[in-house]
Amino acid sequence: MSTGLLSGDARVEAAPRFPRKRKGISGRSIAILVFLSICAAFFCVPLYVIVTTSFKTMEQIREGAIFSLPSPITFEAWVNAWDHACSGIRCEGLKVGFWNSVAILFPSLMLSLTLSSITGYALALWKVRWAGTFLFILFICAFVPFQIIMIPLIILSSGLKVYGTIWGIAIIHAVLSMPFLTLVFRNYYKGIPQEIMSAAMMDSGSFWRVFGEIIVPMSGNIFIVVLILQVTSIWNDFLLGLTFGGLGTQPMSVVLANVVITTTGEAAYNENMAAALLTAIPPLVIYFILGKFFVQGITAGAIKG
Amino acid sequence: MAFRWSRMSPQLALTPAVAITVVAFIGSILWTIYVSFTSSKAFATYGIDFTDWARQYERLFKDKGWTIALKNMLVLGIGSFLAIVFGFILAALIDREKRGEGFFRTVFLYPLAVSLIVTGVAWRWMFNPSFGLQGALHSIGLTFISFDWLSKPETAMYGIILASVWQGAGFYMALMLSGLKSINTEIWSAARLDGVSFWRLYAEIIIPMMKFTFLTCAILLSLGVVKAYDIVVAMTNGGPGQATWVPGYFTINAYWVKSNLAYASAAAALMLGITALIFLPLVLLTAWRERARTS
Amino acid sequence: MPRVIFEDIIKSYGKLTVLKNLDLAIDDGEFLVLLGPSGCGKTTLLNLLAGLLDVTAGRITIGDRDVTDLDPKDRGLAMVFQSYALYPTKTVRGNLKFGLAAHKLPTAEIEQRIAWAARLLQIEPLLDRKPAQLSGGQRQRVAIGRALVKKVGVFLFDEPLSNLDAKLRTEMRLEIKKLHDELKSTIVYVTHDQIEAMTMATRIAVMDAGVIQQFGTPDEIYGRPANLFVAGFIGSPAMNLRPATLSVAGGKVAARAAGVDLDVSHYGFLTAPRDGQSVVIGLRPEHFGEPDAAVTDPAGNFSLPVQHSEKTGSDATAYLKFGDGLIATRVDPELIGRFKQGDTVNISFPQGKLHVFDAQSGRRL
Numbered sequence: 001m002s003t004g005l006l007s008g009d010a011r012v013e014a015a016p017r018f019p020r021k022r023k024g025i026s027g028r029s030i031a032i033l034v035f036l037s038i039c040a041a042f043f044c045v046p047l048y049v050i051v052t053t054s055f056k057t058m059e060q061i062r063e064g065a066i067f068s069l070p071s072p073i074t075f076e077a078w079v080n081a082w083d084h085a086c087s088g089i090r091c092e093g094l095k096v097g098f099w100n101s102v103a104i105l106f107p108s109l110m111l112s113l114t115l116s117s118i119t120g121y122a123l124a125l126w127k128v129r130w131a132g133t134f135l136f137i138l139f140i141c142a143f144v145p146f147q148i149i150m151i152p153l154i155i156l157s158s159g160l161k162v163y164g165t166i167w168g169i170a171i172i173h174a175v176l177s178m179p180f181l182t183l184v185f186r187n188y189y190k191g192i193p194q195e196i197m198s199a200a201m202m203d204s205g206s207f208w209r210v211f212g213e214i215i216v217p218m219s220g221n222i223f224i225v226v227l228i229l230q231v232t233s234i235w236n237d238f239l240l241g242l243t244f245g246g247l248g249t250q251p252m253s254v255v256l257a258n259v260v261i262t263t264t265g266e267a268a269y270n271e272n273m274a275a276a277l278l279t280a281i282p283p284l285v286i287y288f289i290l291g292k293f294f295v296q297g298i299t300a301g302a303i304k305g
Numbered sequence: 306m307a308f309r310w311s312r313m314s315p316q317l318a319l320t321p322a323v324a325i326t327v328v329a330f331i332g333s334i335l336w337t338i339y340v341s342f343t344s345s346k347a348f349a350t351y352g353i354d355f356t357d358w359a360r361q362y363e364r365l366f367k368d369k370g371w372t373i374a375l376k377n378m379l380v381l382g383i384g385s386f387l388a389i390v391f392g393f394i395l396a397a398l399i400d401r402e403k404r405g406e407g408f409f410r411t412v413f414l415y416p417l418a419v420s421l422i423v424t425g426v427a428w429r430w431m432f433n434p435s436f437g438l439q440g441a442l443h444s445i446g447l448t449f450i451s452f453d454w455l456s457k458p459e460t461a462m463y464g465i466i467l468a469s470v471w472q473g474a475g476f477y478m479a480l481m482l483s484g485l486k487s488i489n490t491e492i493w494s495a496a497r498l499d500g501v502s503f504w505r506l507y508a509e510i511i512i513p514m515m516k517f518t519f520l521t522c523a524i525l526l527s528l529g530v531v532k533a534y535d536i537v538v539a540m541t542n543g544g545p546g547q548a549t550w551v552p553g554y555f556t557i558n559a560y561w562v563k564s565n566l567a568y569a570s571a572a573a574a575l576m577l578g579i580t581a582l583i584f585l586p587l588v589l590l591t592a593w594r595e596r597a598r599t600s
Numbered sequence: 601m602p603r604v605i606f607e608d609i610i611k612s613y614g615k616l617t618v619l620k621n622l623d624l625a626i627d628d629g630e631f632l633v634l635l636g637p638s639g640c641g642k643t644t645l646l647n648l649l650a651g652l653l654d655v656t657a658g659r660i661t662i663g664d665r666d667v668t669d670l671d672p673k674d675r676g677l678a679m680v681f682q683s684y685a686l687y688p689t690k691t692v693r694g695n696l697k698f699g700l701a702a703h704k705l706p707t708a709e710i711e712q713r714i715a716w717a718a719r720l721l722q723i724e725p726l727l728d729r730k731p732a733q734l735s736g737g738q739r740q741r742v743a744i745g746r747a748l749v750k751k752v753g754v755f756l757f758d759e760p761l762s763n764l765d766a767k768l769r770t771e772m773r774l775e776i777k778k779l780h781d782e783l784k785s786t787i788v789y790v791t792h793d794q795i796e797a798m799t800m801a802t803r804i805a806v807m808d809a810g811v812i813q814q815f816g817t818p819d820e821i822y823g824r825p826a827n828l829f830v831a832g833f834i835g836s837p838a839m840n841l842r843p844a845t846l847s848v849a850g851g852k853v854a855a856r857a858a859g860v861d862l863d864v865s866h867y868g869f870l871t872a873p874r875d876g877q878s879v880v881i882g883l884r885p886e887h888f889g890e891p892d893a894a895v896t897d898p899a900g901n902f903s904l905p906v907q908h909s910e911k912t913g914s915d916a917t918a919y920l921k922f923g924d925g926l927i928a929t930r931v932d933p934e935l936i937g938r939f940k941q942g943d944t945v946n947i948s949f950p951q952g953k954l955h956v957f958d959a960q961s962g963r964r965l
Binding site for chain 2: 029032033035036039040042044045046047049050053061062064065066067115116118119123127128134137138140143144145146147148151153155156175176178179182206207235236238239243253256260261269272273275276277280283284286287288291294295298299
Binding site: 193198200206209213214 | 673
């Protein structure tokens, strides 16, 4: 059966990507899938617990069966969390935090995307003699712990009368994310062919026109990636909101922490869980719809090194 | 060379970024380091007593809270390495068994999309001694398992580690997965043809090929551990007592609760020092990769 | 149409000098080809002219304007790139328009120019497509169109045909030549392909190692290579270059190579030959006579064993053992049968086609 042997060899040569027989499922595959499923269950447990708890009544929670399904299902906790939950002495619910977060998000996104895309473009595609040094400094700044610059920034923003305002938090977000986002944009723009840039120099030579007409239209994907990265990181931020938010301008995560941590008397666990879910829903929705870009964003930073 | 306006545009466009870097980063860092040598309390004072310039640092190392914070940072760092190991195992298995790749990746990565505060709140609830997991386990007769880690000083850090691993494993999985995917598919075929066993293939070929990825993961994880703050606030708020203090928590506490500017600055400066220690290998790694790429 | 003049151009990157004191004057309406192997500095020279790079020292003038310190867009040039460099997000029309809008031309003028270029290059039906929807040849036309609409005096081409397949390349070669004849503009064209250079150029500057080795018409470059580099670089198969020693005796000059004496008495020496001078003689494969047939005014007759032969359809080349090397001769494919391996053939070489170079300096004698 020399022909059989030959054709067998040829098959392996021609299709090295699929050496596995596709018929049936091997024992090892089953073992792997079972293990992965158990891990997946571990990852889903907290989500399951929060969701079920948020629909339970406090009576049912006191029974202690954390895995039981809610019966009766009640939306009271959600309504309370949104409308009445107490953060400190104010009992206006998470809605205040939600709208604050939204109000912080938009100006901050505008600022940080504009600032870091232009900076990245200038560093990647224009001749700037000190670009290398500056990139190195930005690289270091991207990893500096916030605490080392926190106090002077508080003093500075108080001096500029933006401390404790929505705009103050938005600006601080844009400022602190600038080094990292600039590096992301710069790495992307470095991939634009040199000849396109040369052609643009011959045709126009204007920094802004080339950016607006040639480069921005070519950077759709990276804008989405950075946008998602920024939306989730601004929405999920706690420390900046805590240190720069004033009374009434705190973002949602800070309000959530206050609701959960500073409760007096018996905690309303169902309300806490509903509050946590309310905070988690916006980024989760983005994640499940635009997961591909989200993954690109979080790995872009790590791999750029 | 003649002056050209076109040469100035990029420089002008870079001024905001340069200004931010100089003021908000370099200037602020220098300011904080300077202030850490003063005796500022609630407000900054700029006189340095040169006979006793290191007073804040001396105080810091005598402070039980700081010692606990450093120790906890180490514990958290060592414990969180589980996230890398776990992430690699998940990535390797997903990469090996292509079925369900999209599903598993989505599930393992979703915690990363959520705020650490939410993660902390969720786990805090699961660790609830009466109504949490412990209650559920005890009610089915498994009374020997205790799952009230957060309420005991000895185990509270492990609770935080568990939540961190849950949150972070997906991130390392994603990094590892992209590392594994960049390995030439012919290597798998070659190993199959040579009859190399599964374990030897990973131990001797795949893991050494991914040394850059592992190093990157390790450094990113360490930097994250130094910065850890949100998760601690949400889960234990530093308690019980000072059992779960970490440097980030200590610094914020020194500023906001103790209102001691110089003391907080000294702690922040030490955090920066630790970051620099971790960061140095990253810089070297970058240089090394650059060399490996060009040679 | 402007003259382009390079004066004493130096371009260096740190310690590495890419161009050394280069002078070059390009006439009005000339089709100048910068020809050379990769890394010879030809693209650098083109980029210096375009303003995409800055000179380290020297002066560039276009017409009577010193453009050394001008921005690329102010130099009155248009350029066609190797990768075409079309803006991927703009339509063909948008690509043509982008460079014009920067010069603040009236809309009617812009439309008119686009229509003119599109008609000339037969890309009218493509105007509303994106570059990704075009074939390689169509992209090439659009790239040329983008240069044409600027109606400048000097066009720069950077290896524009190297990404095309052989058939399209021939087609586009003719087309570019035709455009030059119609527009009478000055063209500076960079390539490493000698066929392109020979077919299109009015003059060729052969470059190597940052120096212009020879500057002349295609006929001059081919017929009277100035040095060994040009001799070896131009021609395919390459010229046979053999070391030889001159002997001058009684009005007769002979070059002795591998035991064969070649009569070079009628060779147009630029400097008087010396007895015993070490030289290199050059024999183009295509100038050998037919086997066993005499040529007029032969420099010498060779009786050489055949090493091997190869046919390439319209052509055939036989490799003959000569001393310790091989020499290539071009043969009529009909006669290739006479060149059997191991056979010895008699061929002769006409004196008028011979090239003699100084062995030390490499210069033509």
